[in-house]
Amino acid sequence: MLLDAAIELGAERPLAAIPVDDIVREAGVAKGTFYVHFADRSAFMVELHTRFELEMRRAVAAAVEGLSPGRDRLLTGARASLDACAAQSATKSLLLEARADPSIANAIARRNEAFAQDSTDDFAVLGVADPDVAARLFVAMVAEAALVEIELGRTDERVRSALGSFVTNTE
Amino acid sequence: MLLDAAIELGAERPLAAIPVDDIVREAGVAKGTFYVHFADRSAFMVELHTRFELEMRRAVAAAVEGLSPGRDRLLTGARASLDACAAQSATKSLLLEARADPSIANAIARRNEAFAQDSTDDFAVLGVADPDVAARLFVAMVAEAALVEIELGRTDERVRSALGSFVTNTE
DNA sequence: TGTACATCAGTGAACGCGCGTTCACTGATGTAC
DNA sequence: TGTACATCAGTGAACGCGCGTTCACTGATGTAC
Secondary structure (H helix, E strand, C coil): CEEEEEEECCCCCCCCCHHHHHHHHHHCHHHHHHHHHHHHHHHHHHHHHHHHHHHHHHHHHHHHHHCCCCCHHHHHHHHHHHHHCCCCCCCCHHCCCCCCHHHHHHHHHHHHHHHHHHHHHHHHHHHCCCCHHHHCCCCCHHHHHHHHHHHHHHCCCCHHHHHHCCCCCCC | CCCHHHHHHCCCCCHHHHCCCHHHHHHHHCHHHHHHCCCHHHHHHHHHHHHHHHHHHHHHHHHHHHCCHHHHHHHHHHHHHHHHHHHCHHHHHHHHCCCCCCCCHHHHHHHHHHHHHHHHHHHHHHCCCCCCHHHHHHHHHHHHHHHHHHHHHHCCCHHHHHHHHHCCEEE
């Protein structure tokens, strides 16, 4: 499948630097096939990021299912994110490129608002002054944590508890 | 000047998407002139990011001059970073693209280690378990804060104090 | 069961264009005598 | 002071190639009768 092929190649180099030629070769189909399934390269890239984003959401939602807002839910969600990132070979490219390309950034960012609401609720319960801003900063920190783990080549408890050290336990 | 011209254009669209043609037109020089000063486009981009990075370092160093490691120095440095980012029209592009392009990322990342030592010292004083990891996560958070301010179109005290809310005062 | 036709994912050669890079040339400035 | 020559930043037309996109064609599958 074309999307899977791109993810495969995206483990080695930036997704943005992978030509359609390479993607179809990896997928074992002809070049024209690419355009049977996608309007253009840009639509393909958006689809790639959309899949990743939905996967992350699903993983987090499943992990925090039933937990009430607060520190524990926040950090449980963060750990689930890191697990999902670790399971995805092109995570680094996906995280670093998602916002650099405006067409992708627009397509994704718009949908993320509802998702971000969860962490905002967590910070609200923690009594933070501006929970929406705090949530956004925290998400950036989790993404960075994912990149650290990728560089280490494994999940790392030190990284994960470092995340926790930024969130004071007030409960 | 070519670097300034690129920064100018980088306020509107990703630096990576700006052709050499546009840069020289903005600078008011011929295309060949570009290659009189830079070996190739990649060297130019690295230089662009290097300038930004040095500017940030200088701003932070000046701001924390004389302060001893700890929460206050950490947050003072963060605020100085945000001020420097706000003063730079292409900050968004610079922050988002620096790590997506491997050739730039390599050139920059190597030099940043010494710089990161300062924040690591701050976290060490704060008694955090893994100060180096915490420092790295914090830097990511500051970068995100800069992006928030760019979207707002102005500096914002709420964003800045949100950064502080992640760092418990233990002094 | 067999024949004719429609549909459509898939094909891959060819196209074209954007863009980075080159290079022979210019003209201003500096140096030698 | 004037002439010849060297240097070198700057020029811009031309090149070439990588890469996204197109399109006429194929062949397998489904449907009608």
